[in-house]
Amino acid sequence: MRTRNKLLHCALALAIGTALSGPFTANAMDASDAPDLITIDSLTNLYGPVEFDHAMHADLADCALCHHHTTGIPAQDPNCLRCHATSGEADTVACADCHTADRFNKDYLESLDDPMLYHVDKPGLKGAYHINCIGCHVEVGAPSGCQDCHVMNDSGQQMFKTGDYAPDPQDHNNGGH
Amino acid sequence: MKKTVSRRAFLKGGLAGTVAATTLLNSKSSEAAGSFEGYPEGMGVLVDLTRCVGCRSCEAACNLEQGLPEPAKPFDDYSVFDEIKHGEKRRTDETRYTVVNSYDVPGMEHPLFRKVQCNHCQEPACLTSCFVNAYTKTPEGAVIYNSKVCVGCRTCMVACPFYIPTFKYSSAFDPKIMKCIFCYDTRLKDGLPPACVEACPQEALTFGKRSDMIEAGRQRIKMNPDKYVDHIYGEHEVGGTAWMYLSSAPFDKVGFDTHVPKEPILNSVKDFLSIVPMVLTIWPGLFVGFHLLATRKDAAKKIEEEKKEVKS
Numbered sequence: 237m238r239t240r241n242k243l244l245h246c247a248l249a250l251a252i253g254t255a256l257s258g259p260f261t262a263n264a265m266d267a268s269d270a271p272d273l274i275t276i277d278s279l280t281n282l283y284g285p286v287e288f289d290h291a292m293h294a295d296l297a298d299c300a301l302c303h304h305h306t307t308g309i310p311a312q313d314p315n316c317l318r319c320h321a322t323s324g325e326a327d328t329v330a331c332a333d334c335h336t337a338d339r340f341n342k343d344y345l346e347s348l349d350d351p352m353l354y355h356v357d358k359p360g361l362k363g364a365y366h367i368n369c370i371g372c373h374v375e376v377g378a379p380s381g382c383q384d385c386h387v388m389n390d391s392g393q394q395m396f397k398t399g400d401y402a403p404d405p406q407d408h409n410n411g412g413h
Numbered sequence: 414m415k416k417t418v419s420r421r422a423f424l425k426g427g428l429a430g431t432v433a434a435t436t437l438l439n440s441k442s443s444e445a446a447g448s449f450e451g452y453p454e455g456m457g458v459l460v461d462l463t464r465c466v467g468c469r470s471c472e473a474a475c476n477l478e479q480g481l482p483e484p485a486k487p488f489d490d491y492s493v494f495d496e497i498k499h500g501e502k503r504r505t506d507e508t509r510y511t512v513v514n515s516y517d518v519p520g521m522e523h524p525l526f527r528k529v530q531c532n533h534c535q536e537p538a539c540l541t542s543c544f545v546n547a548y549t550k551t552p553e554g555a556v557i558y559n560s561k562v563c564v565g566c567r568t569c570m571v572a573c574p575f576y577i578p579t580f581k582y583s584s585a586f587d588p589k590i591m592k593c594i595f596c597y598d599t600r601l602k603d604g605l606p607p608a609c610v611e612a613c614p615q616e617a618l619t620f621g622k623r624s625d626m627i628e629a630g631r632q633r634i635k636m637n638p639d640k641y642v643d644h645i646y647g648e649h650e651v652g653g654t655a656w657m658y659l660s661s662a663p664f665d666k667v668g669f670d671t672h673v674p675k676e677p678i679l680n681s682v683k684d685f686l687s688i689v690p691m692v693l694t695i696w697p698g699l700f701v702g703f704h705l706l707a708t709r710k711d712a713a714k715k716i717e718e719e720k721k722e723v724k725s
């Protein structure tokens with residue numbers, strides 16, 4: 237039951253997102269330092285913004301499960317502890333400040349060649365959100381379908397050929413291949 | 414019931430009559446028709462099946478980017494995972510350069526999803542088998558093609574170990590190879606990731622230098638030995654592919670052909686290809702070629718299988 241609890245605790249606190257880039261000055265950081273509700277709008281080309289209830293998720297999860305070592309609470313993963321056992325609170329806890337939104341651009345990829353860099357396989361912002369959010373949601377039985385969190389907008393429907401842009405079944409049932 | 418014949422069986426069958434000329438095979442003197450060593454600095458994609466959630470965003474993005482025809486079902490329709498045709502799950506064709514299939518793995522709570530597209534081999538069998546040099550492996554890692562020179566002989570279709578190239582016959586005289594080109598024209602050549610990679614919410618598709626992708630794969634396996642099968646599919650298969658895979662289930666349980674040879678397919682066909690340098694003058698030879706490609710690929714596979722059996 238332990239891991240399940242941990243995961244429950246983890247739930248979703250990850251997604252502090254772009255909205256949270258303000259500086260934190262307090263030494264001991266907890267959820268009260270963060271806004272209760274955070275609007276994540278990095279995918280608005282296809283979906284409406286997601287209103288993330290940070291307060292609710294912070295009640296369910298340890299900060300570290302989403303914020304790793306950055307809030308000053310040591311992370312549990314022994315591998316992280318190798319460097320971050322005493323690294324204290326980071327200058328920023330916002331997801332977007334470490335997980336780049338433009339994960340595969342040339343300059344970023346080149347920056348990974350730095351031989352001193354350890355985190356060479358760090359997910360980008362979108363990946364970090366989804367891997368953490370969905371991973372936990374599936375584990376605890378929280379909603380995990382795309383549109384449980386995202387409402388698709390018109391350009392999303394166009395790309396997914398759905399809703400107003402759904403194919404007409406008439407055009408496709410000519411027995412073809 | 415209508416009898417169905419697999420595409421390959423059909424090709425093989427139709428060509429079997431021309432086997433007579435196989436004796437030509439013994440000539441080993443001349444150079445290979447095509448030879449290619451691969452670009453070590455090319456880009457690649459690491460596909461992590463443990464991350465994929467089967468959302469089909471990659472399929473939708475590909476359709477849009479490549480201007481492909483309207484699909485039969487919306488891309489957010491997940492009933493496609495139940496589609497079985499000729500006993501097979503969905504595969505790529507001239508209307509879709511990539512498909513995602515779902516696999517129920519015994520003992521696993523959730524299905525695993527596997528994205529299929531051209532693997533952009535380091536030493537592509539399609540390229541080396543093509544008599545008119547329609548294919549190019551670009552330094553960036555993409556295997557692209559020139560439809561204008563293609564004569565529609567379908568050799569590449571038979572040669573490809575992953576059954577990827579398909580053809581569009583808009584007119585009998587204008588066949589057109591159709592397959593994933595790694596978004597070369599619109600993205601890769603400018604250093605951008607392909608559309609599917611960019612669309613993937615889960616970063617199940619990680620884009621970077623192929624050598625870095627192998628590193629990343631090894632690292633993920635090392636950090637999570639309980640989660641992953643200790644193998645990067647595509648690191649060595651058919652001489653290496655630009656698209657490579659990590660999985661939490663044995664690869665043969667999630668649709669991968671684990672019997673493909675470790676060497677480039679070319680090695681098993683180039684003896685033959687060396688004696689057919691020009692296509693138009695020697696059609697009979699060409700047809701023998703078809704047959705050989707098919708049988709040799711199988712033969713190579715069998716050897717691989719036997720090797721495995723001996724080992725285990």
Ligand code: SF4
Pocket residue numbers: 530531532533534537538539540556572573574575576577578592
């Ligand atoms: S997967 Fe097939 S089509 Fe793609 S490069 Fe390899 S041989 Fe060619």
Ligand code: SF4
Pocket residue numbers: 464465466467468469470471472513526528609612613614615616617618
């Ligand atoms: S977009 Fe990513 S997560 Fe979604 S089906 Fe494709 S590979 Fe899987």
